[in-house]
Amino acid sequence: MSCSARLFINRKAFSGVGMIVLKDAAPAASETIGEVCAIYDLKHEIIGYNLISPYFENLNDGYQPWNDETLAFVNEKLIKAGFAAIEIDPTPRLVVGYVKTCETHPDSDHLHVCQVDVGQECVQIVCGAANIAANQKVVAALPGAVLPDGRLIEASALRGVDSAGMLCSEWELRLIDEPKRGILILDDQAEIGSPFFGR
Structure with a gap:
């Protein structure tokens, strides 16, 4: 089963439990x-797992990016219980993008419709940051990306315009401790399409 599985730890509330979210439902x-x-959800489809093990007591609270050891441990437990293993797509989803065009949204005075080169393709992303403009290098979170707080990014539509992800701020990337308006603008040396960090 290939999916955007996310692992969370909350030791204060659930000591020794790894909470795996497969689907937000x-x-x-x-x-x-x-x-x-x-x-399970109402359709009796699996939307997540809770795994009980001392293994999770050694992990920090919050969202846990996957590594080979943790994924192998989780899959061993799932298979032993008769469930399908989780397969993680290693394709980078947080990448350096180049804003080729930036136009005002047809139904908003603060949103912009951007065409963003992410290396292998050019995607359309709607952005509300006041500092967005054409000819900038930015961090694009493509569908399937997981932000450092555990939020899964999906394709959506903002006021009727399709958006294949989002452009990220320093706060959303957890590069700063306090919220700050505007997206992160990268320097000219950033390579278009290269992973920003992790996935």
């Missing part, structure tokens, strides 16, 4: 087999 039922609790 309301839980409707659960099933526990051994150390694995599968969580």
Whole structure:
């Protein structure tokens, strides 16, 4: 099963539990087999798992980017309980983009419709930052990207205009401790399409 699975830890509330989110949906039922609790939605599709193990007590609270060791551990537990292994697509989703064009949104006075070169293709991204302009290098979060706070980025439409992701601020990338208006503008040396960090 290839997906944008996200792993979270909350030791204060659930000590020794790894919470895996496969899909953002309301839980409707659960099933526990051994150390694995599968969580289902109303269609009885699995939307996540809770794994119980001392392994998770050594991880920091919050969103946990996947590494080979943690993924192997989780999949061992899932397979042992009879569930499908998780496959993580290693394709970078947080990449350096180049804003080729930036036009005013037809139905908004503060949104802009940007054509962004992300290396292999040019995508359309709607952005509300006041400092966005053409001929800038920026950080593009493409569909499937997971931000450092664990938020999954998906394709969407803003006021009727399709947006294949978002352009990121320093705060959203957790490069600064306090919120700051505007997207992060990169220097000219940044390579278009290269990973910004992680995925």
